[in-house]
Amino acid sequence: MAIKIGITGGIGSGKSVVSRLLEIMGIPVYISDVEAKRITLANETVRRELCMLVGQEIYQKGELNRSLLATYMFGHPKRIKEVNEIIHPRVKEDFQQWSACFGADKIVGMESAILVEAGFGDEVDFLVMVYAPLETRIERAIKRDCSSKELIMKRIESQMSDESKREQADFVILNDGETPLIPQVLELISLLSKNNHYLCFAKK
Numbered sequence: 001m002a003i004k005i006g007i008t009g010g011i012g013s014g015k016s017v018v019s020r021l022l023e024i025m026g027i028p029v030y031i032s033d034v035e036a037k038r039i040t041l042a043n044e045t046v047r048r049e050l051c052m053l054v055g056q057e058i059y060q061k062g063e064l065n066r067s068l069l070a071t072y073m074f075g076h077p078k079r080i081k082e083v084n085e086i087i088h089p090r091v092k093e094d095f096q097q098w099s100a101c102f103g104a105d106k107i108v109g110m111e112s113a114i115l116v117e118a119g120f121g122d123e124v125d126f127l128v129m130v131y132a133p134l135e136t137r138i139e140r141a142i143k144r145d146c147s148s149k150e151l152i153m154k155r156i157e158s159q160m161s162d163e164s165k166r167e168q169a170d171f172v173i174l175n176d177g178e179t180p181l182i183p184q185v186l187e188l189i190s191l192l193s194k195n196n197h198y199l200c201f202a203k204k
């Protein structure tokens with residue numbers, strides 16, 4: 001079985017940028033946001049359960065109304081839990097199937113802002129946290145999503161704190177916009193390659 005690394009960090013920390021660098025360096029990464037979107041479209045059970053929870057209007061012309069789901073759940077802890085309970089078990093299963101296609105000598109990644117909260121932590125052998133200061137993350141997310149500070153804060157409030165993520169991480173990448181990223185990603189790959197044997201052993 002492949003060595004699996006988790007890539008986590010709060011919204012706007014730069015996980016997608018780091019995942020892209022890893023992919024360029026030959027490490028395939030499962031992007032949970034993208035796959036969750038595919039699953040909410042393709043999986044009939046997920047569609048049915050989301051309709052039952054939120055209402056039929058959650059799908060419009062067959063497409064998930066993402067802004068409606070975001071408004072429905074963020075800022076409402078009980079609703080977030082209910083939506084997550086519909087989607088996350090399927091994402092986990094899908095990741096297991098995806099990662100099973102790679103050989104034991106391969107390193108693969110799973111990227112998710114809520115990797116630990118969603119219970120995907122047990123799926124990975126090594127956890128990488130991408131860290132950026134809160135204000136930087138907010139600024140980046142507002143710019144990228146053309147969103148408001150209020151809406152971004154609602155998402156941040158539903159995610160685990162940076163302190164808790166850092167405690168659980170095996171490696172932290174600092175993406176503050178000043179510290180170069182590529183040397184840190186190279187250091188990570190070098191560490192993983194050196195410890196490949198140890199990680200294989202530890203997982204058994």
Ligand SMILES: CC(C)(COP(=O)(O)OP(=O)(O)OC[C@H]1O[C@@H](n2cnc3c(N)ncnc32)[C@H](O)[C@@H]1O)[C@@H](O)C(=O)NCCC(=O)NCCS
Nearest residue numbers: 010011032033036066069070087091112113114155158159
């Ligand atoms: C609510 C949805 C439709 C909003 O779509 P949208 O295109 O606006 O956002 P996108 O999916 O690209 O997510 C952007 C960021 O929001 C944050 N976020 C998304 N889902 C969650 C969640 N359940 N809890 C906390 N933060 C979340 C993450 O930082 C994520 O990277 C979408 O985020 C969703 O379906 N979320 C529930 C599924 C989920 O948990 N996906 C994330 C990993 S499996």
Ligand SMILES: Nc1ncnc2c1ncn2[C@@H]1O[C@H](COP(=O)(O)OP(=O)(O)OP(=O)(O)O)[C@@H](O)[C@H]1O
Nearest residue numbers: 010011012013014015016017113140141144175177
């Ligand atoms: N070092 C950097 N310098 C400048 N811009 C950056 C840097 N890192 C990331 N960004 C930009 O910040 C925005 C957020 O980065 P990215 O999408 O990688 O975050 P993320 O952690 O994947 O967020 P999410 O949890 O929403 O998926 C993007 O527009 C990205 O291009």
